[in-house]
Amino acid sequence: MAFLRANINSQYLxxxxxxxxxxxxxxxxxDAAEFYSSGARYKVLWLLHGGMGDYSDWVRKSDIExxxxxxxxxxxxxxxxxxSYANIGGYNMYDFxxxxxxxxxxxxxxxSDKREDNYIAxxxxxxxxxLKYVLGFPDKFAGAAxxxxxxxxxxxMFRGKAEGPMAEYAERMKKEALEKxxxxxxxxxxxxxxxxxxxxxxxxxxxxxxxxxxxxxxxGIDGFRKFEEYARSFDLEAKxxxxxxxxxxxxxxxxxxxxxxxxxxxxxxxxxx
Numbered sequence: 001m002a003f004l005r006a007n008i009n010s011q012y013l014x015x016x017x018x019x020x021x022x023x024x025x026x027x028x029x030x031d032a033a034e035f036y037s038s039g040a041r042y043k044v045l046w047l048l049h050g051g052m053g054d055y056s057d058w059v060r061k062s063d064i065e066x067x068x069x070x071x072x073x074x075x076x077x078x079x080x081x082x083x084s085y086a087n088i089g090g091y092n093m094y095d096f097x098x099x100x101x102x103x104x105x106x107x108x109x110x111x112s113d114k115r116e117d118n119y120i121a122x123x124x125x126x127x128x129x130x131l132k133y134v135l136g137f138p139d140k141f142a143g144a145a146x147x148x149x150x151x152x153x154x155x156x157m158f159r160g161k162a163e164g165p166m167a168e169y170a171e172r173m174k175k176e177a178l179e180k181x182x183x184x185x186x187x188x189x190x191x192x193x194x195x196x197x198x199x200x201x202x203x204x205x206x207x208x209x210x211x212x213x214x215x216x217x218x219x220g221i222d223g224f225r226k227f228e229e230y231a232r233s234f235d236l237e238a239k240x241x242x243x244x245x246x247x248x249x250x251x252x253x254x255x256x257x258x259x260x261x262x263x264x265x266x267x268x269x270x271x272x273x
Contacts, residue, residue: 001025001069003059006106006245011097018055019101020074022068023109024271040271041112043107046097046141047257048085048122048129053272055079062254067261072269074111076101085129086192088180093129093252094191098137112147119208121145121260123253128194129220135197145260146212147253150220150227151194196228202236210238211263213256239263 003024010017024042026035047064049057053078058064068075078101084095106113112168120141122130127149134144157174181187188196201207212231214224220243228240246252 001065003065005100007054010096012092012099012100014090014092017096018079019113020055020059020075020077021109021251022059022065022073024072024074024078025069039110041110041117042072042074042112042271043117043266044076044119045261046120046133047075047077048120048124049077049080050122051082051084053103053125054081061250062257064254065258070268071261072268072271073266074105074109077154077217080126080129082125084125085132088176094132094136097133098140102140115139115208116142119143119260119264119266121147121257122149123147124149124248124261131194131198132191134208134210135194135201136191138201139207142210143209143211143260143264143266144207145257146210147256147260148214148218148220148224149187150212150214150224151230152223153195153230154187154193155184158187158227176247198231198236199234202231202234207237209264210236211241211256211260212238213241213243213252213259215252216242216244218252219248 002025003021004021006019006021007016008019009015026032047058049055058077064075078097080093081091083091085093087094105111118141120130120133121144127146130144130146131151134141177187177192181190187193209242212228214221218224231240233239241256243252243255
């Protein structure tokens, strides 16, 4: 596979940002001019990192290049800082991916913009970002993978019901939500309310195929199980998978991105013309 690292000036992020790309490469012995001028378009995997990570994580810590090679996929890995893939403080990551990065990819790279050729996945914070983008733009993705993450009822956050290792995080999120949206009602009406929007979009038949996974030793497993129970209550088209013995770790994410590609039915050596 070809590997590209880009540094672009972003309108929505207010400065330069880094992105890694994996691109299909020509077969050994194939004529280069023929390959690069073929007009072929490839399926795209939008791959999101977690909190405290960046655009290099998936390449450094998983075998995603190998899996992309087998599938002939373009993989797009942007940096999001600790933005939770939201529009916060002038760093408009939510807008950036759809309004700026997608036009860049679809017009400057041999990438298909068809819904059936696009997938999105993320780990931890990136799993939340995956939910956010799919619920905001369900017409853009055929499949979504939420790894070591879950939607939660925001009413619990506002009413202080969070317990255990997630309690401190919930308090921080509540504070940020009130600062940005002014009230619980404002937050519930926003794109941040994944819980209610998931049910609405699912019942309207708008969502792609979901693959959701968590390790049994992950600190978020209780929230994941509550998320699964909620999703089952309105028959979300999804595969939920718990894998014994894994925590919040790269061995798990390397394994489950393979499971996601298999569940979506991404064929090997796929090319869209």
